[in-house]
Amino acid sequence: MTRVLTTHVGSLPRTQDVVDLIFAREREEPFDAAAFDACMTAAVSNTVGQQKEAGIDIVSDGETSKISYATYVKDRYTGFSGDSPRNAPADLKMFPSFLQRLVDSGGTPQYARPMCTGEVRSKGQAELNKDIANLKAAMAEHGLERGFMNAASPGVISLFLQNDYYKSREAYLAALADAMKQEYETIVASGLDLQLDCPDLALSRHMLFTDLSDDEFVKVAQMHVDALNHALSDVPKDRVRVHICWGNYEGPHLCDIPMAKMFDTLMATRARYVLFETSNPRHGHEWTVFRDRKADIPDDKVLVPGVVDTTTNFVEHPDLVAQRIERFTNLVGSDRVIAGSxxxxxxxxxFGAVDPAIAYAKLAALSEGAAVISGK
Known part of the structure; x- marks a missing residue:
């Protein structure tokens, strides 16, 4: 059997010194730029080293320098100012006492989400190139050959940084796709794989499009995929990963659109690797969608199921992880499955529900489970 490789979705816990510097920049407070760069370089090296120790094959920089996976674009592209409305997920609105508890506990991060109020254009690739250099240096230091870097999809940018400039959603998505195209190409040209974070393909159903039917939302999501695929038109498909999710928060998730309704949309992405949730209690059963639609999984797709949850401090038993992986290797073979989060x-x-040390314990359990399958 081909050894099952391991990876994760991208972001990892940041140390307090990293967080302090990121928020100093976020609040436009004075900070030492050289100290910022040195801190990020050291932190990425440490993060990559911890991934190697946990047994992760395909590593990332942990998104160390970014305030978040989507809103970082406001610092690298023109056209954003002011603030966007906050839209609590529909499931949390169903349980106002729980939503208030999240607010009181700091579980709803407060950071800038400006509106799009002007033309979106790149400010240059300087910050991206620093991130790339830090990750590649850390990989070389720790003897790792394969890494990936996250980037926001046009759709997720439109979810968190809402449009108040372009004449329509389609026009905004097209502008974002054109602007992000160079970022995507730069990442792949560096030798890293590119991961597109696309919670807009599921999460936005119960955040921004609650007034639509599921079928109407699927049409919106396909519009997002079309914009993304345009931005990826000059990127080799076998270097691209796409991640879909319903929101990385502990909550009832009663309003999540089923994977069965998003399956075709996910498979339509111009990406070889598709990452999706299969561990949390709301989506753990949906591996059966892939079983029932096996004939509709393109032959060139590699499945990257989440085999550890990222919202609780339970550390999964490696045997449970192995069982979750095996469901997919039985479908498409071990050479077309990578174990993820x-x-x-x-x-x-x-912000993060999982203690940093436990996060790496979960990644170690992920690797141990993959080893169990690979040893069969």
Whole structure:
């Protein structure tokens, strides 16, 4: 049997010194730029080293320098100012006492989400190139050959940084796709794989499009995929990963659109690797969608199921991880499955439900489970 490789969705817990510097920049407070760069370089090296120790084959920089997986674009592209409305997920609105508890506990991160109020254009690739250099240096230091870097999809940018400039959603998505195209190409040209974070293909159903039917939302999601695929038109498909999720938060998730309704949309992405949730209690059963639609999984797709949850501090038993992986290797073979996580462990700088040390214990359990399958 081909050894099952391991990876994760991207973000990892940041140290307090990293968080302090990121928020100093976020608040436009004075900070030492050289100290910032040195801190990020050291932190990425440490993060990559911890991934190697946990047994992860395909590593990331943990999104160390970013305030969040989507809103970082406001710092690298023109056209954003002011603030966007906050839209609590529909399932949390159903349980106002729980939503208030999240607010009181700091579980709803407070950071800038400006509106799009002007033309979206790149400010240059300087910050991206620093991230790439830090990750590649850390991989070389720790003897790792394969890494990936996250980037926001046009659709998720439109979810969190809402449009108040372009004449329509279609026009905004087209502008974002054109602007992000160079970022995607730069990442792949560096030798890293590119991961597109696309919670807009599921999460936005119960955040921004609650007034639509599921079928109407699927049409919106396909519009997002079309914009993304345009931005990826000059990127080799076998270097691209796409991640779909329903929101990386502990909550009832009663309003999540089923994977069965998003399956075709996910498979339509111009990406070889598709990452999705299969561990949390709301989506753990949906591996059966892939079983029942096996004939509709393109032959060139590699499945990257989440085999550890990212919203609780339970550390999965390696045998449970192995069982979750085996469901997919039985479908498409071990050469077309990579073991991953449901989502990131550090989606927002300074916020995360999982203790940092436990996050790496979960990644170690992921690797141990993959080893069990690979040994059969």
């Amino acid at each position: 449901d989502c990131g462990f550090g989606t927002f700088a300074g």
